[in-house]
Amino acid sequence: AQSVTQLGSHVSVSEGALVLLRCNYSSSVPPYLFWYVQYPNQGLQLLLKYTSAATLVKGINGFEAEFKKSETSFHLTKPSAHMSDAAEYFCAVRGQGTYKYIFGTGTRLKVLA
């Protein structure tokens, strides 16, 4: 069975500071991992996905994530936060051969001026 844990329901960073959003997964089969972003009153938008081609995945808007099998983690980072990054971020997992996506509970990112 797959599961996802996002540590920290709220994260605040200063504009220009490093963004680090944590995601740990549990999967009995090699997983596919995704990060999505949701802006207020909108649906979810894909930031990036891990498909086993490379452990460091680059996404849109300057975000990237590193797959670490030994730590069962897929943390999302961005070197320098921008005010427009304020949103809710969701990590999701799906095991190979399964059809069901499991989403984490989300992390709301606040960027301070």
Added chain:
Amino acid sequence: KAGVTQTPRYLIKTRGQQVTLSCSPISGHRSVSWYQQTPGQGLQFLFEYFSETQRNKGNFPGRFSGRQFSNSRSEMNVSTLELGDSALYLCASSLDGRDNNEQFFGPGTRLTVL
């Protein structure tokens, strides 16, 4: 390519009524999933359809049902509405829901039950 569309965007109903929400996937996508999003529970998976067949189902009561048409458009129905059904209902489509195919989300339907 047009994105996932959901209608209506906003809906207000009273307890005991029923409601039908519609989702049109991206052209060529055959898998459609539905999620309920609430502040307390986050994103909860309702069900997934592929080629008019329900392939996966979440842990929701039988009041929640869905279907998919031959053109991949999908509807979900909630009968005997309860206050707790107030939520953002999101639809997502993907090519076939397999492998590394990501889901593309619609803007959601905001349902308020009074």
